[in-house]
Amino acid sequence: MSQQQYPPQRPGWGGPQQPFGPPPPKKGGAGKVIGLGCLGLVGLFVLIALIGAVAGGGSGSNGSKRADDTKAGGSTSKGHETADASEGSDEKAEKKTGKKVVIFKVWGTAPAGALGPLNITYGSDSDNRDGAFENGKFEATLPLDDDAMYFNVTAQLQGSGDIHCSVTVGGKSKKAHAAGDYNICMAQLSSGLLGGWH
Known part of the structure; x- marks a missing residue:
């Protein structure tokens, strides 16, 4: 009875060794680089869109509840009149100083609470007061800082x-x-990529 011989086995591999020559060469990374480059461009556009959405959405009110005029002191219509009457005050301020300015305003009724009076913060991305x-x-x-990314004012009720x-x-x-x-209450104007404020 003759014993059939099999080719030697590779270590750690269960099948017979293939005598077809050396393994094929590894593929170059050019395809991966191009693929990552395209993915990077798509990611950049998505990032720009997200920044635009966040910057544009910063001008809403964070308060979801509306107070009844009688509970709040009933001065909301007066507040609107005050705001409308002072719309041209940025032009007056610019004429006085000769420079462009940013104007921050808060108006209405805000009684002091247990934590103190209304908390107001205003400024830019690099300067808060x-x-x-x-x-x-x-x-x-x-003064208007052309390098600022945004200007905002926040006022927290107490x-x-x-x-x-x-x-x-x-x-x-x-x-x-x-x-x-x-x-x-938070209002914010953001600098546009192509100039201007929105």
Whole structure:
């Protein structure tokens, strides 16, 4: 009885060794590089779209509750009149200083709560300041910094109230509203990729 011989086995591999020559050469990474380059471009466009959506969505009110005019002191219509009467104040401020300015405003009713008075912060992405709410309003101006990515104003209620806020740059304004509890009024103008504010 003759014993049939099989070719030697590769270590760690269960089948017979193939005598067909050397393994094929590894493929170059050019396909991977091109694929990653295309994926990188798509990712860049998605990132730009997300930044635009976040920047454009920053002008809404964070407060979801609306206070009844009687609970809030009933001065919302007065607040609207105050805001509308001061729309041209950015032009007046620019004529005084000769430079472009950013105007920050908060108005309405905001009684002091257990944590103190209305908390106001205003400025740009690189410069934040605190503001004081007096006699139902706050207004401040800063010189326009062309390198700023955005300008914003936030005002947080301390338990009750009904407030509006706005940011104005070169005639463009963003407004917001908050009412009741500890809600936050936030208005923001962002610098566009091609210039301008929105």
